[in-house]
Amino acid sequence: MKSRKLYAVMSILTVCFIYVYYFLTNIQPGCRMKAAPVQDRMSFINQTTNRMTISHFKDVPDMTLTIRMTAKPGLLFFFFCALLRSLTLYWPSQLSHLGVILDKESELDHKFAKSLRKYQEQLGINMSFFYEPLPQDERVLTAAKPHSRGYNRQLYSSFIMDKFISTPIVALIDTDVKFTTPVTRENILNGNKLRVKGLYMFHHVWLKTWDTFTEKMIGKPMPTDFMTFFPMYIWRDTITNCRNHILKYVNVSTIEEAYIKIGSQLTGSMSPSNIFMTYAFYFEKERYDWHIDIGNGNLKKYNKLHLLPGHELTSVDMIPDLHVALHAKTHHDAENIVNRQAYCAAVDGTVLTVEQKIKQMCEPFKGHVMWVLFEFCNRNKQDHLTTWCKAKNNSCESMIREHYTNTRQLVNKGVYNLDLKKIKVVEEAAKLHAITCRPFL
Ligand SMILES: *[C@@H]1O[C@H](CO)[C@@H](O)[C@H](O)[C@H]1NC(C)=O
Ligand SMILES: *[C@@H]1O[C@H](CO)[C@@H](O)[C@H](O)[C@H]1NC(C)=O
Ligand SMILES: *[C@@H]1O[C@H](CO)[C@@H](O)[C@H](O)[C@H]1NC(C)=O
Ligand SMILES: *[C@@H]1O[C@H](CO)[C@@H](O)[C@H](O)[C@H]1NC(C)=O
16 A cells, blocks of 8 residues: 555656646657757746736737848848837847847857847847757758758758747747837737737738648638738647647648648748738637728628638728738838837837937927838738728728827837847947948937
8 A cells, every 4th residue: 555655656756747847848749859958958038027017018918029031231230220210229129038049050140149148238128049950851951952952951940930939928029020019919919819910811822832831731821911910819729739740731740741842842932921811810719809901892792702701801800900010121211200200209208307319300290100010012912001000090090090099198108118229239239340321220
Protein backbone atom coordinates (compact mmCIF):
# COMPACT_ATOMS: atom_id res chain seq x y z
CA MET A 1 0.00 0.00 0.00
CA LYS A 2 2.71 2.39 1.04
CA SER A 3 4.78 1.75 -2.05
CA ARG A 4 1.72 2.32 -4.27
CA LYS A 5 1.17 5.69 -2.64
CA LEU A 6 4.79 6.57 -3.07
CA TYR A 7 4.60 5.47 -6.68
CA ALA A 8 1.57 7.70 -7.26
CA VAL A 9 3.31 10.70 -5.71
CA MET A 10 6.42 10.04 -7.76
CA SER A 11 4.35 9.81 -10.95
CA ILE A 12 2.61 13.08 -10.23
CA LEU A 13 5.91 14.75 -9.49
CA THR A 14 7.39 13.42 -12.71
CA VAL A 15 4.46 14.67 -14.77
CA CYS A 16 4.68 18.07 -13.07
CA PHE A 17 8.38 18.20 -13.71
CA ILE A 18 7.87 17.43 -17.40
CA TYR A 19 5.20 20.12 -17.71
CA VAL A 20 7.33 22.69 -15.96
CA TYR A 21 10.25 21.72 -18.18
CA TYR A 22 8.20 22.10 -21.36
CA PHE A 23 6.74 25.33 -20.10
CA LEU A 24 10.15 26.77 -19.31
CA THR A 25 11.70 25.70 -22.57
CA ASN A 26 8.68 26.78 -24.59
CA ILE A 27 8.71 23.55 -26.51
CA GLN A 28 5.52 21.72 -27.22
CA PRO A 29 5.52 18.02 -26.41
CA GLY A 30 5.72 15.84 -29.45
CA CYS A 31 6.60 18.57 -31.89
CA ARG A 32 9.38 18.20 -34.33
CA MET A 33 11.11 21.41 -33.34
CA LYS A 34 12.33 19.90 -30.13
CA ALA A 35 15.71 18.91 -31.54
CA ALA A 36 16.64 22.55 -31.88
CA PRO A 37 16.70 25.02 -29.01
CA VAL A 38 13.83 27.30 -29.79
CA GLN A 39 14.95 30.26 -27.85
CA ASP A 40 18.36 31.49 -26.97
CA ARG A 41 17.85 31.79 -23.25
CA MET A 42 21.04 33.74 -22.68
CA SER A 43 19.71 36.59 -24.71
CA PHE A 44 16.17 36.48 -23.46
CA ILE A 45 15.10 39.89 -22.24
CA ASN A 46 12.35 40.28 -19.66
CA GLN A 47 9.17 39.61 -21.47
CA THR A 48 6.59 40.75 -19.04
CA THR A 49 5.67 44.36 -18.68
CA ASN A 50 3.95 46.14 -15.88
CA ARG A 51 1.06 47.23 -18.02
CA MET A 52 -1.48 45.49 -15.79
CA THR A 53 -1.35 48.57 -13.61
CA ILE A 54 -2.34 50.85 -16.47
CA SER A 55 -6.11 50.93 -16.55
CA HIS A 56 -6.46 51.48 -20.27
CA PHE A 57 -4.89 48.13 -21.13
CA LYS A 58 -5.66 46.07 -18.05
CA ASP A 59 -8.12 43.83 -19.84
CA VAL A 60 -6.00 43.34 -22.95
CA PRO A 61 -4.46 39.87 -23.06
CA ASP A 62 -0.67 39.78 -23.22
CA MET A 63 0.66 40.57 -26.61
CA THR A 64 3.94 40.60 -28.52
CA LEU A 65 4.49 43.06 -31.32
CA THR A 66 6.24 40.54 -33.54
CA ILE A 67 8.65 40.93 -36.37
CA ARG A 68 10.54 38.28 -38.36
CA MET A 69 13.63 39.80 -39.88
CA THR A 70 17.33 39.53 -40.50
CA ALA A 71 19.94 42.28 -40.23
CA LYS A 72 20.31 43.03 -43.95
CA PRO A 73 21.04 46.67 -44.81
CA GLY A 74 17.97 47.01 -47.05
CA LEU A 75 15.69 45.78 -44.29
CA LEU A 76 17.48 47.71 -41.57
CA PHE A 77 16.83 50.98 -43.36
CA PHE A 78 13.08 50.46 -43.13
CA PHE A 79 13.31 48.90 -39.69
CA PHE A 80 14.97 51.94 -38.16
CA CYS A 81 13.74 54.84 -40.25
CA ALA A 82 10.11 53.86 -40.80
CA LEU A 83 9.19 51.26 -38.22
CA LEU A 84 11.19 51.93 -35.09
CA ARG A 85 10.96 55.72 -35.22
CA SER A 86 7.17 55.65 -35.58
CA LEU A 87 6.79 52.75 -33.18
CA THR A 88 8.57 54.48 -30.32
CA LEU A 89 6.16 57.39 -30.64
CA TYR A 90 2.88 55.64 -31.25
CA TRP A 91 2.97 52.11 -29.90
CA PRO A 92 2.19 52.20 -26.16
CA SER A 93 5.04 50.40 -24.45
CA GLN A 94 2.74 49.38 -21.59
CA LEU A 95 0.68 47.42 -24.08
CA SER A 96 3.32 44.98 -25.24
CA HIS A 97 6.97 44.45 -25.81
CA LEU A 98 8.63 44.03 -29.18
CA GLY A 99 9.59 40.48 -30.14
CA VAL A 100 12.17 40.11 -32.90
CA ILE A 101 12.75 36.70 -34.49
CA LEU A 102 16.17 36.47 -36.12
CA ASP A 103 18.35 33.91 -37.92
CA LYS A 104 20.14 31.82 -35.36
CA GLU A 105 23.24 31.15 -37.44
CA SER A 106 23.72 34.78 -38.46
CA GLU A 107 26.46 36.55 -36.59
CA LEU A 108 25.14 39.83 -37.92
CA ASP A 109 21.73 39.16 -36.40
CA HIS A 110 23.23 38.49 -32.97
CA LYS A 111 25.25 41.70 -33.21
CA PHE A 112 22.18 43.63 -34.28
CA ALA A 113 20.21 42.36 -31.29
CA LYS A 114 23.02 43.16 -28.93
CA SER A 115 23.36 46.72 -30.13
CA LEU A 116 19.62 47.33 -30.19
CA ARG A 117 19.01 45.92 -26.75
CA LYS A 118 21.10 48.70 -25.23
CA TYR A 119 18.50 51.22 -26.32
CA GLN A 120 15.39 49.66 -24.91
CA GLU A 121 15.26 51.81 -21.83
CA GLN A 122 15.82 55.06 -23.70
CA LEU A 123 13.20 54.05 -26.23
CA GLY A 124 10.83 52.97 -23.48
CA ILE A 125 10.06 49.64 -25.10
CA ASN A 126 11.09 46.22 -23.87
CA MET A 127 12.47 43.86 -26.47
CA SER A 128 12.81 40.10 -26.73
CA PHE A 129 15.03 38.46 -29.29
CA PHE A 130 14.46 34.95 -30.55
CA TYR A 131 16.81 32.99 -32.73
CA GLU A 132 15.34 30.61 -35.23
CA PRO A 133 17.56 27.77 -36.48
CA LEU A 134 17.63 26.86 -40.16
CA PRO A 135 14.85 24.45 -41.13
CA GLN A 136 15.92 20.86 -40.63
CA ASP A 137 15.01 20.06 -44.21
CA GLU A 138 16.92 22.56 -46.31
CA ARG A 139 14.64 21.99 -49.28
CA VAL A 140 12.39 24.53 -47.55
CA LEU A 141 14.80 27.25 -48.69
CA THR A 142 14.31 26.50 -52.35
CA ALA A 143 10.75 25.15 -52.27
CA ALA A 144 8.97 28.10 -53.86
CA LYS A 145 11.05 28.80 -56.96
CA PRO A 146 10.04 32.44 -57.41
CA HIS A 147 11.51 33.26 -54.01
CA SER A 148 15.06 33.60 -52.74
CA ARG A 149 16.37 31.32 -49.99
CA GLY A 150 15.96 34.07 -47.42
CA TYR A 151 12.40 34.84 -48.46
CA ASN A 152 11.40 31.17 -48.52
CA ARG A 153 12.78 30.88 -45.02
CA GLN A 154 10.88 33.91 -43.82
CA LEU A 155 7.61 32.72 -45.32
CA TYR A 156 8.05 29.25 -43.88
CA SER A 157 8.94 30.77 -40.54
CA SER A 158 5.50 32.36 -40.24
CA PHE A 159 3.99 28.92 -39.79
CA ILE A 160 6.02 28.25 -36.64
CA MET A 161 5.91 31.67 -35.01
CA ASP A 162 3.89 30.28 -32.14
CA LYS A 163 6.95 28.24 -31.10
CA PHE A 164 8.77 31.47 -30.27
CA ILE A 165 6.06 33.85 -29.20
CA SER A 166 4.34 32.75 -26.01
CA THR A 167 1.80 35.53 -25.43
CA PRO A 168 -1.87 34.85 -26.32
CA ILE A 169 -1.79 37.58 -28.99
CA VAL A 170 0.74 37.93 -31.78
CA ALA A 171 0.66 41.40 -33.35
CA LEU A 172 2.45 40.84 -36.61
CA ILE A 173 4.32 43.58 -38.45
CA ASP A 174 6.82 43.83 -41.30
CA THR A 175 10.08 45.76 -41.22
CA ASP A 176 8.63 48.36 -43.57
CA VAL A 177 5.58 49.37 -41.55
CA LYS A 178 5.08 52.93 -40.41
CA PHE A 179 2.71 53.80 -37.57
CA THR A 180 0.62 56.88 -38.25
CA THR A 181 -1.21 57.39 -34.98
CA PRO A 182 -1.14 56.37 -31.32
CA VAL A 183 -2.61 52.87 -31.04
CA THR A 184 -5.48 52.39 -28.60
CA ARG A 185 -7.22 49.37 -27.16
CA GLU A 186 -10.14 50.02 -29.49
CA ASN A 187 -7.86 49.71 -32.51
CA ILE A 188 -6.94 46.19 -31.46
CA LEU A 189 -10.00 44.67 -29.90
CA ASN A 190 -13.73 45.00 -30.22
CA GLY A 191 -14.93 43.58 -26.92
CA ASN A 192 -12.82 40.45 -26.72
CA LYS A 193 -12.49 39.91 -30.46
CA LEU A 194 -9.38 40.84 -32.40
CA ARG A 195 -9.93 43.29 -35.21
CA VAL A 196 -9.18 42.15 -38.74
CA LYS A 197 -9.31 44.20 -41.92
CA GLY A 198 -9.56 43.08 -45.49
CA LEU A 199 -9.68 44.88 -48.80
CA TYR A 200 -10.85 43.96 -52.28
CA MET A 201 -7.64 43.31 -54.23
CA PHE A 202 -8.60 40.37 -56.44
CA HIS A 203 -7.89 42.37 -59.60
CA HIS A 204 -4.14 42.22 -58.84
CA VAL A 205 -2.28 39.33 -60.45
CA TRP A 206 -0.47 38.24 -57.29
CA LEU A 207 -3.78 37.61 -55.56
CA LYS A 208 -4.31 34.63 -57.88
CA THR A 209 -1.25 32.78 -56.63
CA TRP A 210 -1.89 33.79 -53.01
CA ASP A 211 -5.39 32.42 -53.35
CA THR A 212 -4.21 29.23 -55.05
CA PHE A 213 -1.59 28.63 -52.39
CA THR A 214 -4.10 29.28 -49.60
CA GLU A 215 -6.50 26.75 -51.13
CA LYS A 216 -3.78 24.16 -51.51
CA MET A 217 -2.72 24.59 -47.88
CA ILE A 218 -6.08 24.77 -46.12
CA GLY A 219 -8.70 23.88 -48.72
CA LYS A 220 -10.51 27.21 -48.54
CA PRO A 221 -10.43 30.28 -50.80
CA MET A 222 -9.35 33.69 -49.52
CA PRO A 223 -12.48 35.72 -48.67
CA THR A 224 -10.54 38.98 -49.21
CA ASP A 225 -6.97 40.24 -49.17
CA PHE A 226 -5.89 40.47 -45.53
CA MET A 227 -2.38 41.65 -46.40
CA THR A 228 -3.71 45.18 -46.35
CA PHE A 229 -3.26 46.26 -42.75
CA PHE A 230 -0.73 46.19 -39.92
CA PRO A 231 -0.30 45.11 -37.23
CA MET A 232 -2.16 41.92 -37.97
CA TYR A 233 -3.48 40.69 -34.61
CA ILE A 234 -3.64 36.90 -34.39
CA TRP A 235 -4.51 34.69 -31.46
CA ARG A 236 -1.39 32.64 -30.99
CA ASP A 237 -3.32 29.40 -30.95
CA THR A 238 -4.92 30.23 -34.30
CA ILE A 239 -1.43 29.72 -35.73
CA THR A 240 -1.13 26.38 -33.95
CA ASN A 241 -4.59 25.30 -35.05
CA CYS A 242 -3.98 26.43 -38.61
CA ARG A 243 -0.73 24.48 -38.78
CA ASN A 244 -2.42 21.33 -37.45
CA HIS A 245 -5.16 21.79 -40.02
CA ILE A 246 -2.57 22.11 -42.81
CA LEU A 247 -0.86 18.88 -41.75
CA LYS A 248 -4.17 17.05 -41.98
CA TYR A 249 -5.30 18.69 -45.18
CA VAL A 250 -2.00 18.27 -47.05
CA ASN A 251 -1.58 14.81 -45.49
CA VAL A 252 1.97 15.25 -44.22
CA SER A 253 3.50 14.94 -40.78
CA THR A 254 5.50 18.18 -40.57
CA ILE A 255 4.93 21.75 -41.70
CA GLU A 256 8.28 21.60 -43.50
CA GLU A 257 6.92 18.80 -45.68
CA ALA A 258 3.75 20.79 -46.34
CA TYR A 259 5.75 23.87 -47.32
CA ILE A 260 8.03 21.87 -49.62
CA LYS A 261 5.18 19.91 -51.19
CA ILE A 262 2.88 22.84 -51.90
CA GLY A 263 5.61 25.47 -52.36
CA SER A 264 7.21 23.47 -55.15
CA GLN A 265 3.94 23.55 -57.12
CA LEU A 266 3.83 27.28 -56.99
CA THR A 267 4.65 29.65 -59.83
CA GLY A 268 4.09 32.95 -58.04
CA SER A 269 4.26 34.30 -54.53
CA MET A 270 2.44 33.27 -51.40
CA SER A 271 1.12 34.96 -48.28
CA PRO A 272 1.15 33.11 -44.95
CA SER A 273 -0.78 35.92 -43.24
CA ASN A 274 -3.59 35.39 -45.70
CA ILE A 275 -3.52 31.69 -44.92
CA PHE A 276 -3.89 32.36 -41.17
CA MET A 277 -6.68 34.86 -41.57
CA THR A 278 -8.51 32.72 -44.14
CA TYR A 279 -8.24 29.82 -41.72
CA ALA A 280 -9.57 32.06 -38.95
CA PHE A 281 -12.42 33.20 -41.19
CA TYR A 282 -13.60 29.67 -41.91
CA PHE A 283 -12.82 27.97 -38.62
CA GLU A 284 -12.64 30.60 -35.85
CA LYS A 285 -14.83 33.39 -37.13
CA GLU A 286 -16.29 34.20 -33.72
CA ARG A 287 -12.91 35.03 -32.20
CA TYR A 288 -12.29 37.92 -34.56
CA ASP A 289 -14.04 41.15 -35.48
CA TRP A 290 -14.18 41.39 -39.30
CA HIS A 291 -13.95 44.60 -41.30
CA ILE A 292 -13.90 43.64 -44.95
CA ASP A 293 -14.09 46.23 -47.69
CA ILE A 294 -15.41 44.55 -50.84
CA GLY A 295 -15.09 47.69 -52.97
CA ASN A 296 -18.03 49.12 -54.83
CA GLY A 297 -19.18 45.85 -56.33
CA ASN A 298 -22.30 43.90 -55.65
CA LEU A 299 -22.29 41.83 -52.45
CA LYS A 300 -24.31 38.96 -53.93
CA LYS A 301 -21.89 38.61 -56.83
CA TYR A 302 -18.93 38.92 -54.50
CA ASN A 303 -20.17 36.18 -52.23
CA LYS A 304 -20.79 33.91 -55.19
CA LEU A 305 -17.31 34.53 -56.58
CA HIS A 306 -15.16 34.45 -53.44
CA LEU A 307 -16.99 32.80 -50.53
CA LEU A 308 -18.11 29.27 -49.88
CA PRO A 309 -21.83 28.59 -49.34
CA GLY A 310 -22.76 29.07 -45.71
CA HIS A 311 -19.88 31.51 -45.17
CA GLU A 312 -21.16 34.51 -47.14
CA LEU A 313 -20.24 37.99 -45.95
CA THR A 314 -23.01 40.08 -44.44
CA SER A 315 -23.16 43.74 -43.49
CA VAL A 316 -21.71 43.08 -40.01
CA ASP A 317 -18.49 41.85 -41.63
CA MET A 318 -18.17 45.00 -43.69
CA ILE A 319 -18.23 47.90 -41.22
CA PRO A 320 -15.44 50.43 -41.92
CA ASP A 321 -12.46 50.52 -39.62
CA LEU A 322 -9.37 52.68 -39.61
CA HIS A 323 -5.68 51.85 -39.89
CA VAL A 324 -2.96 52.78 -37.43
CA ALA A 325 -0.07 52.05 -39.77
CA LEU A 326 0.76 52.02 -43.42
CA HIS A 327 3.15 50.18 -45.66
CA ALA A 328 6.02 52.65 -45.90
CA LYS A 329 7.83 50.90 -48.75
CA THR A 330 4.82 51.23 -51.02
CA HIS A 331 3.44 54.48 -49.67
CA HIS A 332 5.19 57.29 -51.49
CA ASP A 333 5.48 60.48 -49.57
CA ALA A 334 8.23 62.49 -51.25
CA GLU A 335 7.45 65.62 -49.24
CA ASN A 336 7.31 63.71 -45.96
CA ILE A 337 3.84 65.01 -45.20
CA VAL A 338 2.42 61.97 -43.43
CA ASN A 339 4.77 62.03 -40.44
CA ARG A 340 4.13 65.72 -39.86
CA GLN A 341 0.36 65.44 -40.18
CA ALA A 342 0.41 62.39 -37.94
CA TYR A 343 2.45 64.05 -35.22
CA CYS A 344 0.42 67.26 -35.34
CA ALA A 345 -2.82 65.29 -35.11
CA ALA A 346 -1.47 63.31 -32.16
CA VAL A 347 -0.38 66.34 -30.10
CA ASP A 348 -3.28 68.57 -31.12
CA GLY A 349 -5.55 69.51 -28.21
CA THR A 350 -3.44 67.66 -25.64
CA VAL A 351 -1.81 69.02 -22.51
CA LEU A 352 1.63 68.52 -24.05
CA THR A 353 3.64 71.65 -24.65
CA VAL A 354 5.48 71.52 -27.93
CA GLU A 355 8.35 73.62 -29.19
CA GLN A 356 7.62 76.76 -31.18
CA LYS A 357 9.13 75.04 -34.23
CA ILE A 358 6.58 72.22 -34.03
CA LYS A 359 3.74 74.69 -33.48
CA GLN A 360 4.73 76.42 -36.70
CA MET A 361 5.00 73.15 -38.54
CA CYS A 362 1.49 72.21 -37.42
CA GLU A 363 -0.11 75.51 -38.36
CA PRO A 364 -1.05 74.47 -41.94
CA PHE A 365 -2.62 71.23 -40.69
CA LYS A 366 -5.11 72.84 -38.32
CA GLY A 367 -8.51 71.27 -38.89
CA HIS A 368 -7.05 68.70 -41.28
CA VAL A 369 -8.85 65.34 -41.22
CA MET A 370 -6.44 62.38 -41.08
CA TRP A 371 -7.75 60.52 -44.12
CA VAL A 372 -4.44 58.72 -44.26
CA LEU A 373 -5.87 56.47 -41.52
CA PHE A 374 -7.92 54.88 -44.29
CA GLU A 375 -4.86 54.22 -46.46
CA PHE A 376 -2.39 51.37 -46.50
CA CYS A 377 -0.26 52.05 -49.53
CA ASN A 378 -0.54 54.33 -52.52
CA ARG A 379 1.62 52.57 -55.09
CA ASN A 380 -1.01 49.91 -55.69
CA LYS A 381 -3.72 52.14 -54.29
CA GLN A 382 -4.69 50.09 -51.29
CA ASP A 383 -7.02 52.37 -49.41
CA HIS A 384 -10.67 52.85 -48.56
CA LEU A 385 -11.02 56.41 -49.81
CA THR A 386 -13.12 55.55 -52.87
CA THR A 387 -15.01 52.70 -51.23
CA TRP A 388 -15.93 52.88 -47.53
CA CYS A 389 -15.05 56.57 -47.35
CA LYS A 390 -16.03 57.71 -50.83
CA ALA A 391 -17.06 61.34 -51.10
CA LYS A 392 -15.40 61.81 -47.70
CA ASN A 393 -18.14 59.84 -46.01
CA ASN A 394 -19.24 61.37 -42.73
CA SER A 395 -19.13 58.09 -40.89
CA CYS A 396 -15.42 57.65 -41.74
CA GLU A 397 -14.76 61.20 -40.66
CA SER A 398 -16.49 60.75 -37.32
CA MET A 399 -14.58 57.53 -36.81
CA ILE A 400 -11.32 59.48 -37.24
CA ARG A 401 -12.49 62.23 -34.86
CA GLU A 402 -13.58 59.74 -32.27
CA HIS A 403 -10.22 58.00 -32.49
CA TYR A 404 -8.39 61.26 -31.77
CA THR A 405 -10.72 62.14 -28.92
CA ASN A 406 -9.66 58.82 -27.47
CA THR A 407 -5.91 59.26 -28.08
CA ARG A 408 -5.98 62.80 -26.67
CA GLN A 409 -7.32 61.50 -23.36
CA LEU A 410 -4.63 58.85 -23.30
CA VAL A 411 -1.87 61.32 -24.09
CA ASN A 412 -3.18 63.47 -21.24
CA LYS A 413 -3.04 60.47 -18.93
CA GLY A 414 0.57 59.84 -19.96
CA VAL A 415 -0.01 56.59 -21.85
CA TYR A 416 1.94 58.10 -24.75
CA ASN A 417 4.47 60.85 -24.21
CA LEU A 418 5.07 61.57 -27.92
CA ASP A 419 8.61 62.54 -26.96
CA LEU A 420 10.59 63.40 -30.09
CA LYS A 421 13.85 62.75 -28.23
CA LYS A 422 13.19 59.05 -28.79
CA ILE A 423 13.40 59.67 -32.53
CA LYS A 424 16.96 60.91 -32.04
CA VAL A 425 17.79 57.79 -30.06
CA VAL A 426 16.56 55.56 -32.90
CA GLU A 427 18.61 57.58 -35.37
CA GLU A 428 21.67 57.13 -33.20
CA ALA A 429 21.04 53.37 -33.06
CA ALA A 430 20.63 53.31 -36.85
CA LYS A 431 23.99 55.07 -37.32
CA LEU A 432 25.72 52.09 -35.69
CA HIS A 433 24.57 50.13 -38.74
CA ALA A 434 25.65 52.87 -41.17
CA ILE A 435 22.05 53.87 -41.73
CA THR A 436 21.08 57.50 -41.98
CA CYS A 437 17.40 58.33 -41.93
CA ARG A 438 16.07 61.49 -43.46
CA PRO A 439 14.59 63.89 -40.90
CA PHE A 440 11.48 62.47 -39.26
CA LEU A 441 9.50 65.69 -39.36
C1 LIG B 1 14.78 41.82 -15.84
O1 LIG B 1 14.20 41.50 -14.60
C2 LIG B 1 15.11 41.37 -13.52
C3 LIG B 1 14.34 41.02 -12.28
O2 LIG B 1 13.24 40.23 -12.57
C4 LIG B 1 15.89 42.67 -13.35
O3 LIG B 1 16.85 42.48 -12.36
C5 LIG B 1 16.56 43.07 -14.63
O4 LIG B 1 17.15 44.32 -14.49
C6 LIG B 1 15.55 43.13 -15.77
N1 LIG B 1 16.22 43.42 -17.02
C7 LIG B 1 15.81 44.34 -17.88
C8 LIG B 1 16.64 44.49 -19.08
O5 LIG B 1 14.81 45.01 -17.71
C1 LIG C 1 10.37 46.44 -19.05
O1 LIG C 1 10.54 45.34 -18.19
C2 LIG C 1 10.84 45.66 -16.86
C3 LIG C 1 11.08 44.40 -16.09
O2 LIG C 1 10.03 43.51 -16.23
C4 LIG C 1 9.72 46.50 -16.25
O3 LIG C 1 10.04 46.88 -14.96
C5 LIG C 1 9.53 47.73 -17.10
O4 LIG C 1 8.46 48.47 -16.62
C6 LIG C 1 9.27 47.35 -18.54
N1 LIG C 1 9.22 48.54 -19.32
C7 LIG C 1 8.16 48.87 -20.04
C8 LIG C 1 8.27 50.13 -20.78
O5 LIG C 1 7.15 48.20 -20.05
C1 LIG D 1 -1.69 10.13 -46.69
O1 LIG D 1 -0.32 9.75 -46.75
C2 LIG D 1 -0.11 8.38 -46.39
C3 LIG D 1 1.39 8.12 -46.33
O2 LIG D 1 2.14 9.17 -46.77
C4 LIG D 1 -0.83 7.48 -47.36
O3 LIG D 1 -0.63 6.13 -46.98
C5 LIG D 1 -2.30 7.81 -47.37
O4 LIG D 1 -2.95 7.05 -48.35
C6 LIG D 1 -2.51 9.29 -47.63
N1 LIG D 1 -3.90 9.61 -47.46
C7 LIG D 1 -4.61 10.30 -48.33
C8 LIG D 1 -6.04 10.55 -47.99
O5 LIG D 1 -4.12 10.71 -49.38
C1 LIG E 1 -20.96 56.05 -45.24
O1 LIG E 1 -20.51 54.71 -45.07
C2 LIG E 1 -21.37 53.93 -44.25
C3 LIG E 1 -20.70 52.60 -44.07
O2 LIG E 1 -20.19 52.09 -45.27
C4 LIG E 1 -22.73 53.81 -44.90
O3 LIG E 1 -23.58 53.06 -44.06
C5 LIG E 1 -23.31 55.21 -45.09
O4 LIG E 1 -24.51 55.12 -45.78
C6 LIG E 1 -22.34 56.10 -45.88
N1 LIG E 1 -22.83 57.45 -45.86
C7 LIG E 1 -22.77 58.23 -46.94
C8 LIG E 1 -23.28 59.62 -46.76
O5 LIG E 1 -22.35 57.85 -48.02
